Amino acid sequence: MQIIKCKDYEEASKVAGDIISDAIQEKPDIVLGLATGSSPIGIYQNLIEDYKNKKISFENVRTYNLDEYVGIDRDCPQSYYYFMNDHLFNHVNIKQENVHIPYATPKALEESCKKYSKELDKTVVDIQLLGIGANGHIGFNEPKTPFDQKTFIVQLTEKTREDNKRFFNTLEEVPSKAITMGIAEIMKAKKIVLIATGKNKAEAMKRLLSKEVTTDFPASALHLHQDVIVVTDEEALSLVND
Numbered sequence: 001m002q003i004i005k006c007k008d009y010e011e012a013s014k015v016a017g018d019i020i021s022d023a024i025q026e027k028p029d030i031v032l033g034l035a036t037g038s039s040p041i042g043i044y045q046n047l048i049e050d051y052k053n054k055k056i057s058f059e060n061v062r063t064y065n066l067d068e069y070v071g072i073d074r075d076c077p078q079s080y081y082y083f084m085n086d087h088l089f090n091h092v093n094i095k096q097e098n099v100h101i102p103y104a105t106p107k108a109l110e111e112s113c114k115k116y117s118k119e120l121d122k123t124v125v126d127i128q129l130l131g132i133g134a135n136g137h138i139g140f141n142e143p144k145t146p147f148d149q150k151t152f153i154v155q156l157t158e159k160t161r162e163d164n165k166r167f168f169n170t171l172e173e174v175p176s177k178a179i180t181m182g183i184a185e186i187m188k189a190k191k192i193v194l195i196a197t198g199k200n201k202a203e204a205m206k207r208l209l210s211k212e213v214t215t216d217f218p219a220s221a222l223h224l225h226q227d228v229i230v231v232t233d234e235e236a237l238s239l240v241n242d
């Protein structure tokens, strides 16, 4: 696990954005695993900038998103489908058919998971982008999720619902379920880039960098991967001794 310590969110977004941008230049038909949440927004802004400056093209890029709430329509601003269009896809020349975002039909949850798992089985993600939840969740893989888990429907913890409340009007509106790529599928990516910045991530970074591997802290599975880059900042590392 390689740690890149940046000054702040802005620098971390630039560094992580450049890793992805360089990779797109090197392999124009790259397969990207994408994440939502506040953490990757700056990265997406950098990628849009590079696209506008004609440094990169998304013409042949394929993407697979990590997760999506259950019970929220795609046209709802809180859906991750909406988020991805709003923060990236609407601003670049990606082809709609190359975008994959899981969607769980409420009446066919099992089938929805199988369908996304099948799509993931057929592909190899070159770079998987990740954020991290305060409790160490990656995608929506909450503590205790087995490391061999494939796409599934997760019951979100109260902590995660509370953390994500800021995107909704009330806590009651935050869905209690989500569909998420499993840890096994995340780990299949050739390279993983995790971005964690700000003091809200300090506890999570302390735990991640303690190197203990345990299902109690899902992101610790990343210690078992050969090529992980953690792009972080001073605040997120404030509880880690050098």
Ligand code: GLP
Pocket (backbone or CB within 6 Å): 035, 036, 037, 038, 039, 040, 066, 067, 130, 131, 132, 133, 134, 137, 138, 139, 140, 160, 164
């Ligand atoms: C959500 C997403 C995760 C994300 C996490 C952290 O729960 N499912 O993929 O990493 O939030 O979000 P933020 O970056 O806003 O702190």
